[in-house]
Amino acid sequence: MQPLKGIKVLDFSTLLPGPLATLLLAEAGAEIIKVERPGRGDEMRSYTPRFGADSVNFALLNRGKRSITIDLKSPQALEQLTPLIQETDIVVEQFRPGVMDRLGLGYEQLSSLNPGIIYCSITGYGQSGPKARAAAHDLNYIAETGLLGLSAGADGAPILPPALIADIAGGAYPAIMNILLALRTRDQSGDGCHLDISMADGMFTFMYWALGEAQATNHWPRPGDELVTGGSPRYQVYRTSDNRFVAAAPLEQKFWENFCQLIDLPAEYRDDENHEAEVKKAVAEKIAQAPASYWSECFAGQDVCCSVVATLAEAIEGPHFQHRKLFQYSISSDTGQSINALPVPVAPGFREVPRKTGYPGLGENNER
Known part of the structure; x- marks a missing residue:
């Protein structure tokens, strides 16, 4: 028995945060009914690249769900939805407050x-506050909470992260956690509740160390200067001779000593305290003397916390992730094309979904 079997969800959300949250619920057995606007549906359907009639983004996020279309501005919308609402356990929406x-x-x-x-209401800035109704995207949330400001490239400018941190880690994941907590509370009290999920609020958790340091020492961390922002040779990205990169994180002393020994770092640079810049330069010179393949073999099986930076294609085909069977499920399109389903953090024991599943066509479940 899947843990959420028998749970019904009405999903009014679009794009990424809400649909990813309901995908996780679906993978654990919940029935997801996606409520879309007639004619166009979820904005994500129109994105590229295409995967059958819709975008691959939409397909990845809406596997195994159902779709109905209804004009929510119609005076009859509530009446039409009432039978579903009366038997629904969870509603997910991400419109602006009000x-x-x-x-x-x-x-x-x-x-x-x-x-x-x-x-469950997922918004950028929450249901209340001066910015509650402001238009914004992931980049704005990480910018306004100080997270983006802690990253810096060679020229000092913040670096665009390749992950949609606020949408997923500040929106979808907290939504799931609180929905499950609310289900548990309802088991005890019988009462439902309104969950206010703010993507921006969730970003401060990622800066626990910076907040702690600032409050304890009155020193506000800066990009490029701190242990995890580029200030230490023990947490750094170094370029190899073939223009690839090594991600080196030998933070603890035992790992650092092993690392220094493996790269044959001169003895005078092995104590990095108070002269981090000199040590970083010395380590960079050592790593730059050999190609990535050499360092990959050098670090293999060693306690050094070092990795060659992989491409996404290399990572997917890597023996570890192949062993973990992250890509054992697939999605099929209306044209018969098939791709790997999105790996999601739902334990295999909770997932009894078919190995191959489609995604809903717009309004295909209206009659049902």
Whole structure:
């Protein structure tokens, strides 16, 4: 028995945070009914590259769900949705604050129809506060919380991260955690609740060390100067002779000593305290003398916490992740094309989904 078997979810969300959250619920057995606007549906359907009739982004995030279309601005929308609302356990939405209330689909309206409903609102800045209704994206959330400001390239400018940190780690994942907590609370009390998930709020957790240092020492961490922002030779990216890179993280003394021995670092540079810049330069010169393949073999099986920076293609084909069977599930399109499903952090024992699953066509479950 999957842990969420029998749980029904009405998903009004689009793009990434909400759909990823409901994907995880689906993988654990929940029934997800995606509510979309007629004609166009979720904005993500229109993205490229294509995968059948829709985008590959949409396919990855909406595997195994169902889709209905309804004009939420219609006076009949609430009446049409009422039978579903009365049997729904969870609602997920990510409109700006107040929008669902104006549509007659806010928490107060729905909880009057179903007191046990768990209503999860995912927004950029939360349901209250001066910026609650401001338009923004992932980059804005990490910029305004100070997270982006702690990264810096060679010219001192912040570096664009390749991951949508706020959408996933500040939106989808906290939504899942709180939905599961709310389900547990409902088991005890019978009552539903309204969850206010702010993507920006969630970013401060990632800077626990910076917040702690600032408050304990009155020193505000700076990009390029701290242990994990580039200030230490023990947590650094070094260029190899063939223009690839080594990610070196021998933080603890035992790992550092092993690392220094393996790269044959001169004795005068092995004590890095108070002269980190000189040591970084010396280590960089050593790493630059050999290609990535040499360092990969050199570090293999050694306690040094060092890796050659892999491409995504190399990582997927790597023996470790192949062994872990991260890509054992697949998605099929309406044209018969098949790709690997998105690996999600749901334990295999909770997932009894078919190895190959499709994604919903727009409104394909309206009649059902």
